[in-house]
Amino acid sequence: MPEAAKPTARAIKKEAAYADQQRAVAELCSTATIRSRAAALLARARRGESAWFTINDGAMVTTAALVAELTQARYPDLKIPYHSRWRHFEVGGVDRLAQLNQALGAASARDRARTQIDLALVSVLLDAGAGPDWTYQEAADGERPAHSYSRSEGLGVASFHAFMAGLFSSDPAKPLQADAQSLQAVTAEQLGAAFQVTPGNPLIGLEGRAALLRRLGHALQDQPALFGQTARPGGLFDQLTQAGKNCVDAHALLSLLLTGLAPIWPAQNTLHGVALGDCWRHPAAGADQPDLSAGWMPFHKLSQWLTYSLLEPFEWAGVRVEGLDALTGLPEYRNGGLFLDAGVLQLKDPAQAQSLHAAGDELIVEWRALTVALLDELAPLVREQLGLSAEQMPLACVLEGGTWAAGRALAQQLHAGQPPLNIVSDGTVF
Numbered sequence: 337m338p339e340a341a342k343p344t345a346r347a348i349k350k351e352a353a354y355a356d357q358q359r360a361v362a363e364l365c366s367t368a369t370i371r372s373r374a375a376a377l378l379a380r381a382r383r384g385e386s387a388w389f390t391i392n393d394g395a396m397v398t399t400a401a402l403v404a405e406l407t408q409a410r411y412p413d414l415k416i417p418y419h420s421r422w423r424h425f426e427v428g429g430v431d432r433l434a435q436l437n438q439a440l441g442a443a444s445a446r447d448r449a450r451t452q453i454d455l456a457l458v459s460v461l462l463d464a465g466a467g468p469d470w471t472y473q474e475a476a477d478g479e480r481p482a483h484s485y486s487r488s489e490g491l492g493v494a495s496f497h498a499f500m501a502g503l504f505s506s507d508p509a510k511p512l513q514a515d516a517q518s519l520q521a522v523t524a525e526q527l528g529a530a531f532q533v534t535p536g537n538p539l540i541g542l543e544g545r546a547a548l549l550r551r552l553g554h555a556l557q558d559q560p561a562l563f564g565q566t567a568r569p570g571g572l573f574d575q576l577t578q579a580g581k582n583c584v585d586a587h588a589l590l591s592l593l594l595t596g597l598a599p600i601w602p603a604q605n606t607l608h609g610v611a612l613g614d615c616w617r618h619p620a621a622g623a624d625q626p627d628l629s630a631g632w633m634p635f636h637k638l639s640q641w642l643t644y645s646l647l648e649p650f651e652w653a654g655v656r657v658e659g660l661d662a663l664t665g666l667p668e669y670r671n672g673g674l675f676l677d678a679g680v681l682q683l684k685d686p687a688q689a690q691s692l693h694a695a696g697d698e699l700i701v702e703w704r705a706l707t708v709a710l711l712d713e714l715a716p717l718v719r720e721q722l723g724l725s726a727e728q729m730p731l732a733c734v735l736e737g738g739t740w741a742a743g744r745a746l747a748q749q750l751h752a753g754q755p756p757l758n759i760v761s762d763g764t765v766f
Contacts, residue, residue: 450570
């Protein structure tokens with residue numbers, strides 16, 4: 337090689353640093369990393385080394401019994417669907433999927449899947465905690481009277497009707513879609529009107545939700561290879577079913593979402609300029625790793641909730657989903673609250689329950705990590721109580737059966753529905 341063509345030491349160093357960065361980002365986008373680091377933090381807490389929590393393993397059996405009992409009550413035939421946004425579209429016994437499909441008329445199975453993905457993705461991004469004072473009133477329909485919904489169910493119903501009304505479409509002739517042009521123009525005022533927000537009916541994080549949708553619009557526009565020339569979330573269906581492929585891997589879908597949606601997350605968590613999304617600092621997370629990922633605890637809760645919520649549109653279109661249990665349990669305040677309220681997790685300083693915490697506080701990061709690890713340990717105990725195998729009741733069904741509902745039920749009994757820890761929400765994480 338001629339002397340002039342040889343890379344300089346500085347260029348070699350820069351290339352090596354970039355490679356290290358890419359490896360670290362890939363590590364933090366893997367659910368295997370989420371699981372291993374969460375399990376390590378749980379083992380650490382069991383050794384008494386956590387600054388925040390002690391673990392009462394004796395409470396796991398009674399917690400599993402509570403979850404199993406509630407699962408049996410909610411699904412007596414034990415045919416448990418996935419924990420996904422589509423359950424919220426069924427609230428009140430209303431088959432809103434049927435309403436959507438009826439509005440789509442003679443659309444093909446693939447077109448229906450694209451529309452269902454558009455709806456689910458936008459709705460999930462609007463699903464962070466609503467706060468205790470917000471409700472959405474669904475209008476009467478025929479013999480069905482008007483009804484008010486709150487929290488996640490209310491957000492689901494509100495976003496469903498906003499979608500049906502064409503709020504997220506730039507084409508009046510095609511209202512049942514979400515596209516880049518319309519999403520880029522969404523304002524907090526428009527969203528507030530659709531969600532019936534008033535001074536007396538406040539929704540936490542309204543500005544943050546609208547900003548998130550605008551960033552989604554730009555991400556769709558900037559990645560035609562992933563989202564297609566139509567710049568719609570439904571373009572993911574075409575990406576994953578190229579060449580007639582009729583099988584989708586759950587983690588592959590998550591990976592696409594993490595790549596495609598990386599630009600939309602708040603930028604406070606970055607690694608050398610790369611946005612990490614729902615990934616937070618904890619000094620003991622991956623502390624043994626000799627790379628740039630050390631000290632980070634990834635969760636990707638909203639992306640995994642979104643993955644769970646996109647599985648059914650693929651299946652309804654005849655595309656098989658595999659590798660479901662590669663996804664983790666969802667570390668949000670209902671699942672996390674279950675373990676605190678059931679006594680599996682105990683605060684070393686009970687006064688922390690009265691304080692206000694940020695999502696990045698070490699206590700909250702550790703709480704979420706312990707939740708992921710404990711959900712993995714709880715799942716087989718629940719299956720044993722119900723006499724079901726892992727194949728019959730994957731983790732997505734344990735959550736639905738399940739842990740989320742049990743967390744809500746205990747919160748209602750103990751805190752008037754409020755979570756056991758108080759977290760500041762900007763509408764994008766919790």
